[in-house]
Amino acid sequence: MSSTQSQPEHFDVLIVGAGISGVGAAYHLTQQCPDKSFVALEALESFGGTWQMHHFPGIRSDSDLYTFGYRFKPWTGPPIATGAEILTYMGEVIDENDLGRHIRYGHKITTASWSSEENLWTLEAIRTETGEQLSFTANFLWMCQGYYRHAKGYTPDWEGMEDFNGQIVHPQTWPEDLDYKGKNVVVIGSGATAATLVPAIAGDCGHVTMLQRSPTYFIPGLNQNELADQLRELEIDETWIHEITRRKILHDQAAITRLSFEQPEFLKGELIGAVRALLGPDYDVEKHFTPSYRPWRQRIAFVPDGDIFKGIASGAASVVTDEIERFTEKGILLKSGETLEADIIVTATGFNLSVLGDIEFAVDGAPVDFSETVTYRGMMFTGVPNMLWVFGYFRASWTLRVELLCDFVCRLLNYMKENGLEKVTPALREQDKDMPLLPWMDPENFNPGYLMRSMHLLPKRGDKPDWQHSQDYWAEKNDIPDIKLDDEVFKYE
Numbered sequence: 001m002s003s004t005q006s007q008p009e010h011f012d013v014l015i016v017g018a019g020i021s022g023v024g025a026a027y028h029l030t031q032q033c034p035d036k037s038f039v040a041l042e043a044l045e046s047f048g049g050t051w052q053m054h055h056f057p058g059i060r061s062d063s064d065l066y067t068f069g070y071r072f073k074p075w076t077g078p079p080i081a082t083g084a085e086i087l088t089y090m091g092e093v094i095d096e097n098d099l100g101r102h103i104r105y106g107h108k109i110t111t112a113s114w115s116s117e118e119n120l121w122t123l124e125a126i127r128t129e130t131g132e133q134l135s136f137t138a139n140f141l142w143m144c145q146g147y148y149r150h151a152k153g154y155t156p157d158w159e160g161m162e163d164f165n166g167q168i169v170h171p172q173t174w175p176e177d178l179d180y181k182g183k184n185v186v187v188i189g190s191g192a193t194a195a196t197l198v199p200a201i202a203g204d205c206g207h208v209t210m211l212q213r214s215p216t217y218f219i220p221g222l223n224q225n226e227l228a229d230q231l232r233e234l235e236i237d238e239t240w241i242h243e244i245t246r247r248k249i250l251h252d253q254a255a256i257t258r259l260s261f262e263q264p265e266f267l268k269g270e271l272i273g274a275v276r277a278l279l280g281p282d283y284d285v286e287k288h289f290t291p292s293y294r295p296w297r298q299r300i301a302f303v304p305d306g307d308i309f310k311g312i313a314s315g316a317a318s319v320v321t322d323e324i325e326r327f328t329e330k331g332i333l334l335k336s337g338e339t340l341e342a343d344i345i346v347t348a349t350g351f352n353l354s355v356l357g358d359i360e361f362a363v364d365g366a367p368v369d370f371s372e373t374v375t376y377r378g379m380m381f382t383g384v385p386n387m388l389w390v391f392g393y394f395r396a397s398w399t400l401r402v403e404l405l406c407d408f409v410c411r412l413l414n415y416m417k418e419n420g421l422e423k424v425t426p427a428l429r430e431q432d433k434d435m436p437l438l439p440w441m442d443p444e445n446f447n448p449g450y451l452m453r454s455m456h457l458l459p460k461r462g463d464k465p466d467w468q469h470s471q472d473y474w475a476e477k478n479d480i481p482d483i484k485l486d487d488e489v490f491k492y493e
């Protein structure tokens, strides 16, 4: 590896990643901190992150684009969007705001070291095309690297996988030339990815079976927003439509989230009733679509136009609820003794969590073990100066938190400038020091597999709202703008 640089290149702010978070960060910096120099370094060759990475058939959002889209750029299409439509939207945001000049693609950051002597981060990055090593310095590090490892999805290690004569595919690394026409496909998993993939391939393959260990909640509904459509009929300006539709969606989602805590059985009945209506009275909804857990402990996928249920009702797709005993030459032997024959097995089994982009962090020469830090509101970490991580919401669109945190970072940067401050590190206050330290997320609140598998690697949370990522947009939309920057939590120098 070689470097042609004589000096590291310096920026006031360095953004890691150009997904929905990094592009949002870039936009808000230009608007709210126009005097700051900044760069976004992105490992991939283009923007979009998740939407650039995933190419499996049918890839689409599972939440609406009125709230997954940014507050500043109206979404004008149907609420659920394809991956390609999201990329087009993001491309327009970049072009319309001339953000391209701030983004450098093909730059993978490997290390980040803070020096308190200079009040600077030094980052090492590799140009993915040439292997060249580059150094950057920055006063503030804005981590927009997402939450999962992009190179490889999570596939459990099942016995006999090597015996299987067909092809095993993970949706995160879907081969462009995968030929599934007329083939027998088994999709393992029943999360949002499986629910997208199954109807998308059902018409083309011989048969597709969704194999799940246990059922998941879905919200079937039309891929349209009545209010937005009506406002359009009235020729209301798109900027207004965007804002009003966002408010209405968030208002309705708040009610559903409240119901999930206060009347979970009622909500469960409503969700399952909607599925039953699509599958008919003879279908065993009890076995295949009645989860044992309370709604909202995992993300609930919206199923536009009930497409997966239509595929099942038509016979092109089916659901098997069972456990895998082992893979065989021909397919999968289930614990019930039944065998599922397959030409292709798709493991829609989730992600590998990546803690802060797999970057090696050091503060003043000491390596940072994030599991020994405590998180300030799921965005900053005790003992780690001038750094913020964007980890969005799961019960609401990720982007809602991106923008709340954008406002916070910009407010913090402007405050530090006005007060001649160069360094800010969150620290436990005297009254916080005896607080019990708990894992990053309460599994009673939210418990997807990738978090459960890797919780031990993540920062700790405390038992007070200041010291946790609550996943509660409706509280944070008021709390984050209200954060007092002169609070003792923030140690400035």
Ligand SMILES: Cc1cc2nc3c(=O)[nH]c(=O)nc-3n(C[C@H](O)[C@H](O)[C@H](O)COP(=O)(O)OP(=O)(O)OC[C@H]3O[C@@H](n4cnc5c(N)ncnc54)[C@H](O)[C@@H]3O)c2cc1C
Binding pocket: 016, 017, 018, 019, 020, 021, 022, 041, 042, 043, 044, 048, 049, 050, 051, 054, 060, 061, 062, 063, 064, 068, 107, 108, 109, 110, 144, 145, 146, 147, 148, 150, 192, 193, 356, 357, 358, 359, 390, 392, 393, 396, 397, 398, 399
């Ligand atoms: C199939 C799928 C569907 C989803 N649908 C929804 C949805 O409908 N609604 C919703 O709210 N959420 C959804 N999510 C969650 C989704 O990932 C987030 O909402 C959002 O896209 C994350 O954006 P991000 O920019 O934070 O991270 P990412 O999209 O993961 O982007 C991070 C970027 O950082 C780059 N990066 C990482 N490490 C480094 C490094 N060391 N150096 C340089 N660059 C680096 C990556 O290459 C990547 O481009 C979905 C996720 C998946 C996988």
